[in-house]
Amino acid sequence: MSALIEAKGVTKRYGSFTALDDVTLTLSDSEPSMTAVAGESGSGKTTLARMMLGFIDPTEGSVEYRGKDVATMSASEKRAFRREVQPVFQDPFEVFNPFYRIDNVLTTPVKRFRLADTDAKAQALIEDALKRVGLRPQDTLGRFPHELSGGQRQRVMVARAVLLRPKLIVADEPVSMVDASLRATILDELRTLNRELGISIVYITHDLTTAFQICDNIVVLYRGSVAEAGAVEQVIGRPKHPYSQLLVSSIPLPDLSKAWGADEIPVTEANAARTNNGCKFAPRCPHVMDQCWQAPPPKYMPDAQRLATCFLYRDAPVSPDADVASVFRPPQAAPVS
Amino acid sequence: MAVDMTQKPILVVKDLNVHYDTGKGPAKAVNDVSFSLRPGERLGLIGESGSGKTTMATALMRLTRAPGRIVSGSVELDGQDLLKLSDKDLREVRLRDIALMPQGAMSSLNPVMRLEEQMIDAIVAHVPNLKRPELDARVQQLLKQVGLEPEVARRYPHELSGGMKQRAAMAIATSLSPKVIVADEPTSALDVVVQRQVMQTLGRLQDGLGAAVVLIGHDMGLIAQFADTVGVMYAGKIVEIGPVRQMIEAPKHPYTKLLVESLPGIEVKQALVGIPGLPPPLVNLPTGCSFNPRCPFAFDRCRSETPQLQEVVPSQFAACHLYPDHKELPPLPARATRELHA
Numbered sequence: 019m020s021a022l023i024e025a026k027g028v029t030k031r032y033g034s035f036t037a038l039d040d041v042t043l044t045l046s047d048s049e050p051s052m053t054a055v056a057g058e059s060g061s062g063k064t065t066l067a068r069m070m071l072g073f074i075d076p077t078e079g080s081v082e083y084r085g086k087d088v089a090t091m092s093a094s095e096k097r098a099f100r101r102e103v104q105p106v107f108q109d110p111f112e113v114f115n116p117f118y119r120i121d122n123v124l125t126t127p128v129k130r131f132r133l134a135d136t137d138a139k140a141q142a143l144i145e146d147a148l149k150r151v152g153l154r155p156q157d158t159l160g161r162f163p164h165e166l167s168g169g170q171r172q173r174v175m176v177a178r179a180v181l182l183r184p185k186l187i188v189a190d191e192p193v194s195m196v197d198a199s200l201r202a203t204i205l206d207e208l209r210t211l212n213r214e215l216g217i218s219i220v221y222i223t224h225d226l227t228t229a230f231q232i233c234d235n236i237v238v239l240y241r242g243s244v245a246e247a248g249a250v251e252q253v254i255g256r257p258k259h260p261y262s263q264l265l266v267s268s269i270p271l272p273d274l275s276k277a278w279g280a281d282e283i284p285v286t287e288a289n290a291a292r293t294n295n296g297c298k299f300a301p302r303c304p305h306v307m308d309q310c311w312q313a314p315p316p317k318y319m320p321d322a323q324r325l326a327t328c329f330l331y332r333d334a335p336v337s338p339d340a341d342v343a344s345v346f347r348p349p350q351a352a353p354v355s
Numbered sequence: 356m357a358v359d360m361t362q363k364p365i366l367v368v369k370d371l372n373v374h375y376d377t378g379k380g381p382a383k384a385v386n387d388v389s390f391s392l393r394p395g396e397r398l399g400l401i402g403e404s405g406s407g408k409t410t411m412a413t414a415l416m417r418l419t420r421a422p423g424r425i426v427s428g429s430v431e432l433d434g435q436d437l438l439k440l441s442d443k444d445l446r447e448v449r450l451r452d453i454a455l456m457p458q459g460a461m462s463s464l465n466p467v468m469r470l471e472e473q474m475i476d477a478i479v480a481h482v483p484n485l486k487r488p489e490l491d492a493r494v495q496q497l498l499k500q501v502g503l504e505p506e507v508a509r510r511y512p513h514e515l516s517g518g519m520k521q522r523a524a525m526a527i528a529t530s531l532s533p534k535v536i537v538a539d540e541p542t543s544a545l546d547v548v549v550q551r552q553v554m555q556t557l558g559r560l561q562d563g564l565g566a567a568v569v570l571i572g573h574d575m576g577l578i579a580q581f582a583d584t585v586g587v588m589y590a591g592k593i594v595e596i597g598p599v600r601q602m603i604e605a606p607k608h609p610y611t612k613l614l615v616e617s618l619p620g621i622e623v624k625q626a627l628v629g630i631p632g633l634p635p636p637l638v639n640l641p642t643g644c645s646f647n648p649r650c651p652f653a654f655d656r657c658r659s660e661t662p663q664l665q666e667v668v669p670s671q672f673a674a675c676h677l678y679p680d681h682k683e684l685p686p687l688p689a690r691a692t693r694e695l696h697a
Contacts, residue, residue, distance in 0.1 A: 058546035058547075058548065058549075059517070059546055167633055168404070169633075170633075197403040197404055197573060198403065198573060198574065198575065198614065198617055198618065199403060199613065199614060199617050199629050199630035200629050200630075201617070201629065202617045202618075202619070202627040202628055202629040203627070203628070203629030203631075204629075205627050206626070206627040206628070206629070209627070224546060224547065226547075226621065227618075227619050227620065227621055228619065230619070230621045230624070231619040231624055231625070231627055232627070254621050255621065255622075264548055265547060265548060266621070268547040268548045268550070268551040269547055269576070269621065270547070270550070270551070270574060270576035270577040270579070270580045271576050271579070271580075271620060271621070272575045272576045272578075272579040272603055272615060272618050273579070273603075273620060274579065274599070274600055274603065274604075277580060278551055278554075278555065278580050
């Protein structure tokens with residue numbers, strides 16, 4: 019297996035604040051995958067996304083794309099990287115210049131990367147990309163951003179990424195500002211791109227439900243460190259780390275048999291900021307033990323397709339590999355619709 | 356928590372219409388909406404962007420601002436029509452009898468005032484002759500109720516996390532023990548764990564006060580976890596309203612059904628299906644039922660005649676021409692997996 023992109027022991031510090039702490043994640047290029055990175059605000063998920071996109075450099079460690087360090091790439095390598103790794107951002111309002119027609123965000127990359135030598139070919143490429151994300155070209159082109167809904171604008175951004183036939187799309191909360199009825203459709207389209215065009219997708223989200231539905235594997239971050247990682251069926255279906263358990267049990271499911279219950283969970287936001295030498299989740303953890311305050315837990319492997327950095331699993335083997343993707347399961351075929 | 360259904364309603368909204376004046380004519384953001392709420396009841400109003408739900412929240416407080424205007428209808432709180440009160444009386448009723456927990460508490464708090472001063476301002480406006488020690492004690496008690504430490508009183512809003520700000524807004528909203536709390540997407544910017552904590556605190560406070568809550572939101576899961584009664588808004592109208600369990604397990608309106616189906620769970624992987632099409636522009640509603648262009652069951656009558664809410668099964672009302680001819684919502688026709696949207 020060769021790697022498409024590798025975050026190797028990446029750490030990002032802003033002054034004394036550590037946004038991301040020694041995370042290693044490798045995505046294989048042999049099979050297109052869908053990987054979720056989840057966590058609350060401040061977990062470091064957007065920092066990881068921005069590093070994989072080459073927008074920020076790690077303080078320690080490196081991001082390598084096809085074996086080349088993104089921070090020290092030559093201009094031509096960087097150009098290929100910029101084409102093959104595409105972002106989709108959270109806010110479908112801010113990414114558009116309101117004075118330009120929608121066409122501008124689509125024709126610019128065509129020109130910039132010289133994707134077509136004639137106008138007719140360029141037009142055909144753009145129309146194909148729009149259709150792939152479920153938009154009718156004749157109803158979309160020529161319009162201004164304010165004439166489209168949030169969902170439509172977000173689709174145009176996905177179309178822009180698709181146009182470049184990237185190897186990887188890093189989508190940072192792509193549907194959190196889109197209505198529920200349209201959210202499902204956009205995520206389904208991402209999955210279709212993954213299957214039909216072989217594009218790997220990193221889906222940054224705080225929504226475990228959609229991560230479960232579209233992704234193969236997930237990395238749950240807590241305050242910059244990996245809390246749990248592995249196959250979504252394991253990590254979301256049967257979470258083992260107390261933080262993942264808290265996250266999963268807090269999902270407001272539209273299912274009355276899965277009520278939150280009347281017990282209020284303690285408010286520990288303020289205490290949780292307290293630093294300690296051990297596990298970062300210890301101040302909030304219902305199962306906290308003396309050991310948790312001493313040193314950070316290693317990556318235990320309670321199952322073949324999961325690792326959990328938690329001393330509750332100290333009897334399980336420690337993962338021999340720093341790479342959290344070492345426990346990922348292979349991508350699965352499409353479920354029957 | 357059980358609601359005493361024999362009690363008379365505390366809030367009665369009748370035929371409420373709120374329009375926004377636009378160059379293209381009025382946008383009917385709230386269109387003939389009626390509902391009522393008993394003390395202690397939790398009503399969840401769910402809708403997508405542009406369905407009129409926030410307009411509804413501001414109209415309940417009579418906080419509608421130009422270009423919006425309340426065109427007609429009544430909002431009766433304990434028998435008193437808020438829309439007919441003098442400005443002075445209205446100021447007294449707000450917060451004391453009906454309080455708002457706004458969307459994004461970040462922007463509802465004054466950034467240059469310490470939290471305690473803002474809380475005291477609100478209380479003093481209604482109970483002018485309290486002494487400072489009494490006010491301080493009241494602030495401490497309110498903070499404790501919403502799960503905040505006493506020292507938070509001395510902080511400025513920027514020194515609070517999102518969840519803490521929302522708790523502070525909740526402390527202000529409940530400071531005078533209102534009869535009705537209108538919560539407009541109170542947790543939309545919060546992480547799931549914090550969201551659950553804030554909603555559970557709101558539920559506990561409300562139970563203690565015996566207040567009714569109107570929770571406005573777009574997340575069916577959140578509404579299902581909190582509400583007793585669910586109202587679904589589409590293009591300015593309530594298209595279905597009923598007890599939460601029936602609304603989720605046996606919805607009657609095709610829109611409610613599609614909305615529930617568009618929410619994936621975490622049990623089995625399934626095909627993700629959204630609702631094809633888009634909500635109509637409020638200035639140019641389709642004739643007949645506003646949902647007809649997206650409805651898999653639409654027939655001729657839906658395109659000509661606006662359906663009214665009717666009781667399909669006991670206490671569950673739907674505005675849909677399928678009833679009373681049908682007893683249940685027919686199964687949804689199989690949909691093409693991929694469709695092109697405008």
